[in-house]
Amino acid sequence: MQPMKGNPAVGAEGCSVPGAERARGVLVWGMMAFPGLLGLMALLFFRYQVLNAKELQAKCSDQMVRWANVEPERGTLTATGGENLCYNRPVYRFVLDLKAVRYPRESLAATVDRVTERLALFRSIFPPGAVSFSLSERQIAERIRQEGALDFVLGDDWDVPPALVARFAPFRDQFPEIRLEPAYRRVCAASSALANTLGRVASDGPTRRPEGDLDYLRPETRGVSGLEQVLDRYLRGQSGYEEIEVDALGYHRVSAVATEPALAGRSLRLTFDVPVQEAAERLLLGEDAGAFIVVELPGMEVRAMGGAPQAAYAPTPTEYAEMAAGTARGSVQDLARFWRTPPGSTFKMITFTAALMSGRLSPDATFTCTGHEMVNGVSRPCNKAHGCITIPEALAKSCNVATYEAAKLAGAENIVFWAHQFGFEEALPSQRTGLVLARSRLHTAKRWTNTDIWNLCLGQGETEASVTTLAMYVVALVTGELVQPAYVEEGSLPPGDRYGREARVVRRIALRPEVREVLLTGMLGCTQYGTGRSAACGGIPILAKTGTAQTGPKDEHRKNALMVALVPAQSPKYCIVCAIKDSTGGGGGTIGPRLRDLIQELVGLGRLSSMVAAGGE
Numbered sequence: 001m002q003p004m005k006g007n008p009a010v011g012a013e014g015c016s017v018p019g020a021e022r023a024r025g026v027l028v029w030g031m032m033a034f035p036g037l038l039g040l041m042a043l044l045f046f047r048y049q050v051l052n053a054k055e056l057q058a059k060c061s062d063q064m065v066r067w068a069n070v071e072p073e074r075g076t077l078t079a080t081g082g083e084n085l086c087y088n089r090p091v092y093r094f095v096l097d098l099k100a101v102r103y104p105r106e107s108l109a110a111t112v113d114r115v116t117e118r119l120a121l122f123r124s125i126f127p128p129g130a131v132s133f134s135l136s137e138r139q140i141a142e143r144i145r146q147e148g149a150l151d152f153v154l155g156d157d158w159d160v161p162p163a164l165v166a167r168f169a170p171f172r173d174q175f176p177e178i179r180l181e182p183a184y185r186r187v188c189a190a191s192s193a194l195a196n197t198l199g200r201v202a203s204d205g206p207t208r209r210p211e212g213d214l215d216y217l218r219p220e221t222r223g224v225s226g227l228e229q230v231l232d233r234y235l236r237g238q239s240g241y242e243e244i245e246v247d248a249l250g251y252h253r254v255s256a257v258a259t260e261p262a263l264a265g266r267s268l269r270l271t272f273d274v275p276v277q278e279a280a281e282r283l284l285l286g287e288d289a290g291a292f293i294v295v296e297l298p299g300m301e302v303r304a305m306g307g308a309p310q311a312a313y314a315p316t317p318t319e320y321a322e323m324a325a326g327t328a329r330g331s332v333q334d335l336a337r338f339w340r341t342p343p344g345s346t347f348k349m350i351t352f353t354a355a356l357m358s359g360r361l362s363p364d365a366t367f368t369c370t371g372h373e374m375v376n377g378v379s380r381p382c383n384k385a386h387g388c389i390t391i392p393e394a395l396a397k398s399c400n401v402a403t404y405e406a407a408k409l410a411g412a413e414n415i416v417f418w419a420h421q422f423g424f425e426e427a428l429p430s431q432r433t434g435l436v437l438a439r440s441r442l443h444t445a446k447r448w449t450n451t452d453i454w455n456l457c458l459g460q461g462e463t464e465a466s467v468t469t470l471a472m473y474v475v476a477l478v479t480g481e482l483v484q485p486a487y488v489e490e491g492s493l494p495p496g497d498r499y500g501r502e503a504r505v506v507r508r509i510a511l512r513p514e515v516r517e518v519l520l521t522g523m524l525g526c527t528q529y530g531t532g533r534s535a536a537c538g539g540i541p542i543l544a545k546t547g548t549a550q551t552g553p554k555d556e557h558r559k560n561a562l563m564v565a566l567v568p569a570q571s572p573k574y575c576i577v578c579a580i581k582d583s584t585g586g587g588g589g590t591i592g593p594r595l596r597d598l599i600q601e602l603v604g605l606g607r608l609s610s611m612v613a614a615g616g617e
Helices: 017-051 053-064 108-124 137-147 162-174 192-198 226-230 274-285 317-325 344-357 391-397 400-410 412-421 450-457 467-479 513-528 587-604
Strands: 065-070 084-097 151-153 178-188 201-204 220-223 240-246 253-260 290-296 301-308 366-369 372-375 378-381 387-390 481-483 505-508 543-551 558-567 574-580
Touching: 065 253, 084 192, 108 137, 162 178, 192 226, 192 274, 192 301, 220 226, 274 290, 274 301, 274 574, 274 587, 290 467, 344 391, 344 400, 344 412, 344 450, 344 467, 344 513, 344 543, 344 558, 344 587, 366 400, 372 400, 372 450, 378 400, 387 391, 391 400, 391 513, 400 412, 400 450, 412 450, 467 481, 467 513, 467 558, 467 574, 513 543, 543 587, 558 587, 574 587
Parallel strands: none
Antiparallel strands: 065 240, 084 151, 084 178, 201 220, 240 253, 290 301, 290 574, 366 387, 372 378, 481 505, 543 558, 558 574
């Protein structure tokens, strides 16, 4: 039978001849390419395993060695008598080490699930409520997902007490991911009134080694407010480093190769006198809200300061952030430096200084006080009708009428000038070991009306200052120098950073002797027969000025009581300033008796000898 036309020949297995030929061609090419592929692999192996062996070995070595930070111990802040104010207390903390529990081939999600279960099991070995994590298990799991293999301090706001250490000891081998890590807890032993001046610390990442990044990081502490921040460069110390070996995956520590020890921070002695601090808090503030400062002349060393209400020494994370940003308010502020109040009648010495220094008012001038003054058609009261009164008597009795008449003679611009000389509304420079003060405010106007002059000369209106600013101003009346306060005993600083009192002098104020004599005579009369006579202290002469400052709307009748004092009068050793917020009485009635008790306490403590108290020095 003839094959049909148009049909190709078919082989015995049913395959077409061209298909078989193609299969044979692929097989031939494969047999030829296979030796070439083997040769290429041999070349690559030779290159990476022989030619680049040293490079690979170096990379492997890099993976096996890590740098670990060694946290330095922060320096101690002590009082002038040697008492500890801020120091480090050794503690233990529970730390979750994810590297110690994660399997090399385990997914991150699986690790997170397993760690969450392990933390719940870890909690169960302690009594209910004994262990509280800073982050919940859910938050820890979320942090691990976001940031990977990090260490977590499980209780950042608490320390592991000995009872929990003993409870954990039998289970330590069962929880390789939980370790007890030694650390330091910064402790403030000072009162809460002083705590805001001393400042606070917060955790911070360590300084990175110049040669490369660090692994196994541990947080350090840095000052975020107050003296802890200002003195941080002395207190912080210098980090140390460990060169450690880890396994090939970099998860587990094997051994330490080399160690560079940390350098502890420098301990510093502050000017605060603890017995004086305790007495001033108890006697000046009591249960009231306000602020005070006690400085010792001639160096302007701060012996005591504080404010109420006070904040706890452990602020919330939000408050920490506000302190770091400089926006903290209220009780987390250093009230003695940042709370501003109208100075009231304590400002009157500036008004009379301006009038006397202008030459328009004679030191022996007199005024007539009828108990009120017409200002722009409005009757403004004085505290009483004083009749014919001299300048010292006007200061001693805090006569508003005489002060206003002196202000009109001086001129508002002249009063503003002398207020600036005494540090009002000036951004005072911060020395290397000083604290920044809140900038005081001063009542100003482009076109001065009699009402503006009345408010200005009496320390009312927009004029505000802290008790620290008032202390600087009052001391300058006696010494003729506006000096910033000192908070650190310079002998505890490195020799190159001891600048002395001269470095803190802002300016020298040239008052004529007769002008200073008139002002100081008036301040002496304040405690002898004037508004501050309740502060008279058993024959101890005191220079003082009382003040009552209206705050808020007039219909609320809110006022602050103030008093500034220098003791003893003949050769002042201490300047004391106190301001009480929302007082029911004036400066003399509210603060005068408290000031008297404090001066008696200073004598009892030996800070004022009987000879000094009597003016013998």
